[in-house]
Each structure stands twice: as C-alpha cells, then as structure tokens.
Amino acid sequence: MMSDIATISTFTGPISTVVRRLAEKWSRQQATPEKSQQILLNTLSVSFVNFYLESMGFETDLEASDSWNPVQQTLMDVADLLIKNLxxxxxxxVLENADFxxxxxxxxxxxxxxxAVQISESLQSAKLxxxxxxxxxxxxxxxxxxxLENFLNYLESLELQATKCKTQNLGLFTSQDVVNLKRWFENIFESGWETIESIFITEQAWQFRSAESGFKNSVERAKLVDFGIKANRSSVGIVVKVSHEKNNFDDMKIVVDLHPTNGQEYLPSSLHVMILDEEEIAVMEAKAKNDNKKISLEFNAAxxxxxxxxxxxxxxxxxENFVI
Known part of the structure; x- marks a missing residue:
C-alpha cells in the first residue's frame, strides 16, 4: 500500500478551494463567531486527513461521519472521519505555533x-x-x-486485525446460520438471500436462469458476496438453485452459479469456488480464467x-453452509 513509510514524519499539502468554500459556507450558518471558527477548522481538518488517507489507499466515508452532518456539527465539537471497516x-x-x-x-x-492537523493562517494549506x-x-x-509512520503502521495493523476477525467471525457465523434449502420451497429464506432481480439489478434476470430440464419444481435465490477492503471491494453474485422431481423431495438437484457484479463483464481472474462435503473436503471446484462470465457447478444431494x-x-x- 505504501513505500518508504519510515521516512514519513509529517505531511504538508494544499487545501482545495472547493473544500475551503464548503467549510466557509457551513461556518457562516452558525450563531456565534466561536462556533463558526470551530466548524471552519474542523471541516478543513477532516477534509485534509481524508485526502491524505485516500492517497495512501485507505477507504473512507465522509458522508457517514458526524463532522460532515450539519446538524451534528452544530450540536458537538466533532471532527471525526469514518474509515471503512476500521x-x-x-x-x-491546531493553529500555527500552537503547543497543545x-x-x-x-x-x-x-x-x-x-x-493533529495544523491549519495555516491563510487556510491555504495544512500539515499532519x-x-x-x-x-x-x-x-x-x-x-x-x-x-506519521507509526500512524500508517497502526492503521495497517487494524486492517489486518479486521480482516482476520471478519474471516473468523464469518466462519462462526455461517456455521450457525446454515441455509436450509428445503425450506426455500415453503418461501422461507435466510437473511441476505434475495430474488435474482434484486441482486442483479442492472442485468436482465433471464441471463441468470438455466433450464431445469426434468425438474419442474425448483426455487432459486441470489446473494451478493463482498470480499472487503483488502480485495478492493471486489464482489461476485452467487445464485443457488435447488429442484426436485414432482412429489419426490428425497433427491435434490443443486446448481451453484457465480456471476460478475457491479457492471463487470467477467469474474475476477483469481476467483476459486469449491463445494465442500460435511468433512470440509472439496468434492468439486472451479477457477475463473480471464474471460469467465460465469462459473456453474451442478450436483445431486439427498x-x-x-x-x-x-x-x-x-x-x-x-x-456459505447449506443443509437439504
């Protein structure tokens, strides 16, 4: 993400005109000069840190921060910036020459x-x-x-912890939140499993439907799989289709499809999908190539x-864990 961070002790850069105008606009809406100055400096400070972190590869969310909410600004002395997942x-x-x-x-x-963000008297530049x-x-x-080098190392360590916890929690969560496919025929669906149309909003749903020859009793649902910040917010859509012959619930046909999302034409080239049995042994698997628009795995289960x-x-x- 970063190079030569050991040489970074401070960071100085310009404050954009757009940000300065927004800060001045918000400051003019305040009832007292003290509150006006507070919001002016807080806004410039948050914006400058946001610029710095984005340039360092971190994903932030200004709009979800209290400091970017005009109501919260007025109620509190707040200069927060939300870093996604952290x-x-x-x-x-702080002003120039400040000691505290x-x-x-x-x-x-x-x-x-x-x-700590030092704002210049001219409001033209700032320094971390x-x-x-x-x-x-x-x-x-x-x-x-x-x-600052300690700060960047600290954020990276938080990202690693968040990813590790997410992976561990995901395993614990999904082992408890087992998807019951038989209940899908009763229109009972687990959280996150939506209609194909709702997951693939910008696509035509028929593209994701495959013929169920010989299996007229079928149900299907889709879910968005987000791999998080460490994978640059990459995501895929998983479609699970389960079907059975008429009046025979004992034998099921399962189809697991993976599709690109967010307007992407192809699946990520490093994508790897596996079907695991009860012993967590891979019994089927497939890997995406550079031009895979879909991965499909079919099998029977009882x-x-x-x-x-x-x-x-x-x-x-x-x-994702399933039971028939």
Missing amino acids: GKLECRP VYVPPEVQSNRIGYV LGFIKEISIENLPINQLQP VGDNFSVKIALGDISVI
Missing part, C-alpha cells in the same frame, strides 16, 4: 485514534503533525504525538445432506 478517526485542528491539541471530552471515546491512539485529557501537548460453498479471492475466502 472505525472513526478524530482529526483535531484540544480534544473535547465528547470525542475522547469511540475513536480508533486522534490526528502526528497521532495518538487514546487520550483522556483535553489539552494534549503536541510533543507527545507519535510520528434430504439431510450438508454441504458448503467456499468462494476464495486471493487469500480472502467466504463460506
């Missing part, structure tokens, strides 16, 4: 860390001075801040059988 980072502004960073009590919790993970005082001496579908993209995998 949490809120507080971006506290002011951190109000209301933001001394529910934060993954605090960054450093960070600290936790704080319990309102006025933090600037000389107690850790350098009532009471358990199986799993493992979908892997690089070193990130998602497992």
